[in-house]
Amino acid sequence: MNSLSRRTTLGLIASGLAAPAFAQADYPSRPVTVIVPQAAGGANDIIGRLVSEKLSEVMGQRFVVENRAGAGGNLGSQAAARSTPDGYTLLVTISASQAINPALYARTGFDPVKDFAPVSLLGTVPNVLVVNPSFEAKTVADLIRMAKEKPGFYHYASAGNGTLNHLVGEMLKSRAGIDLKHIPYRGIAPALSDVIAGHVPITFANLPAAISQIQAGTVRALGVSTLKRNSFVPDVPTIAETVPGFDAELWIALYAIAGTPQPIIDKLVAGTHRALQAPDIKAKFAQQGAEVVTSTPAELAAKLDADLKVWAEIVKASGARIE
Incomplete structure (x- = not known):
């Protein structure tokens, strides 16, 4: 780097303009909080912990699960949605919270599409x-x-x-x-x-x-x-x-917060897919009755979109409603 380039870069850093780019390049440079909006001990919590443990290994920084249970997953999802979109707060959630709650609850306190950036599916539980x-x-x-x-x-x-x-x-x-x-x-x-x-x-x-x-x-x-x-x-x-097309799986997925820089999303996608390829992960998932499933962010977004429509129809037909 010549002296002019160094002076320009140092000037940008001093002004704060280059800081986001450097932060993205170094990500993760400190522990990452993984919010699980269900109580400890359930399938989502166990899988969230398994994946977080592997992410810690493959990404060289601690990924720490924080349980925030309540209101069918709404409380934890709300907390995640209000976090800074810098990649240091993530959400491991289930389809019941992300795809059903918006139709079931009068107020969830979060938008499953607008408030989150999809990273990858993690697994499915029938x-x-x-x-x-x-x-x-x-x-x-x-x-x-x-x-x-x-x-x-x-x-x-x-x-x-x-x-x-x-x-x-x-x-x-x-x-x-x-x-x-x-x-x-x-x-x-x-x-x-x-x-x-x-x-x-x-x-x-x-x-x-x-x-x-x-x-x-x-x-x-x-x-x-x-x-x-x-x-x-x-x-x-x-x-x-027997009933062609019948599909009602529980899926578990990793989300970042909407607005998280794309380079960080890309790192999380790559790290998650590497973590789920670990030899022991499939066996540990199977112990929970789950199967490892990965996706691109676009595939996860499409799955959520489809499920939102399906479950809105089912919830309406059932008459179920939680105020």
């Missing part, structure tokens, strides 16, 4: 349709046939009004043209317990919550909600094999 072992239906086709023969006769349990497993049930009703009666519980554990006890024949649960009961034979799995079969339960067919 929901699984399970029934009491004594229930007559042995397949999804059986259940649909029985429900059409007796509209409104069969009941399904969920973790509560507006939860993903409630809305997956509403999606099946809509796509298959059947009428099932919804019984909301306060969480998936009591819903599963009543299915096991035979008080309610059907529920939709995320795979991590149901897998031990499926393996023990206390519930029987009829179908997973993803377009492809899950490697953790490969013998369980997809609901889409």
